[in-house]
Amino acid sequence: MQREGWPEPGSLVVCTVTQVVDFGAFVSLDEYSGKQGLIHISEVASGWIKYIRDHVREGQKIVCKVLNVDTSRHHIDLSLKDVNEHQRREKIQEWKADQKAWKWLEMAYKDRPGDVQRVADALVAAYDSLYLAMEEAAISGAEALKDASLTEEDVRILESLSRDNVKIPSVDISGYVDITSPAPDGVEVIRKALKQAKRIKDKDATLSITYIGAPRYRIHVTAPDYKHAESILKKSAQAVVKYIEQHGGEGTFLREA
Numbered sequence: 001m002q003r004e005g006w007p008e009p010g011s012l013v014v015c016t017v018t019q020v021v022d023f024g025a026f027v028s029l030d031e032y033s034g035k036q037g038l039i040h041i042s043e044v045a046s047g048w049i050k051y052i053r054d055h056v057r058e059g060q061k062i063v064c065k066v067l068n069v070d071t072s073r074h075h076i077d078l079s080l081k082d083v084n085e086h087q088r089r090e091k092i093q094e095w096k097a098d099q100k101a102w103k104w105l106e107m108a109y110k111d112r113p114g115d116v117q118r119v120a121d122a123l124v125a126a127y128d129s130l131y132l133a134m135e136e137a138a139i140s141g142a143e144a145l146k147d148a149s150l151t152e153e154d155v156r157i158l159e160s161l162s163r164d165n166v167k168i169p170s171v172d173i174s175g176y177v178d179i180t181s182p183a184p185d186g187v188e189v190i191r192k193a194l195k196q197a198k199r200i201k202d203k204d205a206t207l208s209i210t211y212i213g214a215p216r217y218r219i220h221v222t223a224p225d226y227k228h229a230e231s232i233l234k235k236s237a238q239a240v241v242k243y244i245e246q247h248g249g250e251g252t253f254l255r256e257a
Contacts, residue, residue: 001102001130002033004121007066007076012083012091013037017060025056027064027078031095037076039064045081056080063088097131104134108161119158122149135169137162139204139224172222173229175256177240178215181249193243193251197236205232 007013007029015027015037025044029035045055056062064078083091102120109115123133126148136144137158145155181189194209197219205223212218219236223229234253241251 001031001098001120002117003031003124005032006035006069006071007032009066009069011066012063012087013066013078014091014095015062015064015078017056017058017062020053020056020058022052025052025080027062029076030061031098035076036074037064037066037078039078039080043067043077043079043081061092063091094129094131098129101130101134104161104165105130108157115154119150119154122154123158125149131166134158134162134166138166138168168224170222170224171226171229172220173226173233174218174220175233175237176212176254177217177219177237177251178254179217179240179244179249179251180215181244181247183248186249189244189247189249193240193247193249196239196243200232200236200239202228202232204228207232207236 013032014030016030017025017027018036019026022041024038024040027037027039029037039056041049041052044052049055062080063083064080065082066076067079067082068077069075102116105116105120106113109119120130123130123145126145127133127136133145133148141163142155142159145158150158179190179193180186181193183189194217197209198207200207202223205221205228207222208220210218210220217240219233219240221229221233221236223232233255237253241253244251
């Protein structure tokens with residue numbers, strides 16, 4: 001996948017080392033067609049460098065931080081030492097995901113190859129990542145693409161493409177409610193109290209309740225992220241406790257057992 005324009009100073013870019021010289025290394029920017037950059041020897045690694053080839057070599061795939069961009073001279077200054085291992089792994093993962101998404105686009109528009117770059121540019125402009133745009137489309141459908149400059153046909157194609165190919169990320173969390181009822185029909189009161197949890201509707205989350213042993217029940221939530229999951233868990237547990245207390249019983253929510 002190729003991005004239009006120039007990278008922003010401070011951004012991370014995937015590069016391929018093309019030439020190593022005494023004063024640094026020249027690289028091509030994999031995400032920007034025809035763009036070259038220079039890593040000065042002082043930006044290759046911290047401390048004194050005796051042999052630069054101990055740190056970089058031709059053909060090596062690396063992640064660099066953009067220090068400066070001079071479009072008039074077509075010159076990009078880069079730093080290798082300013083990228084830590086976590087940033088490197090994360091950027092490579094994002095880049096590989098975008099490469100995968102690009103191939104999906106090529107398949108979807110195989111009869112109209114000229115549209116692939118147009119659609120990719122629109123998605124990157126809206127989300128700064130081709131894969132992230134498709135991930136959002138897989139989760140939220142056409143609504144996620146409303147801010148991208150796309151035709152209605154593009155949106156239909158992308159919604160279907162995303163839902164067929166993107167594995168939606170999710171997290172699983174659990175909490176517990178301890179509930180008791182002294183009422184003659186206490187079993188029925190408890191059953192109805194637990195039904196309140198399932199009335200917390202959310203199209204992006206799923207909820208299940210498991211009996212652990214009197215008076216404890218487990219509420220399990222699957223959602224796209226922890227903040228979302230925690231919100232659903234809290235609301236559902238509160239609904240259970242509120243109902244049981246309104247009907248003369250007692251209830252407690254426990255995040256962990």
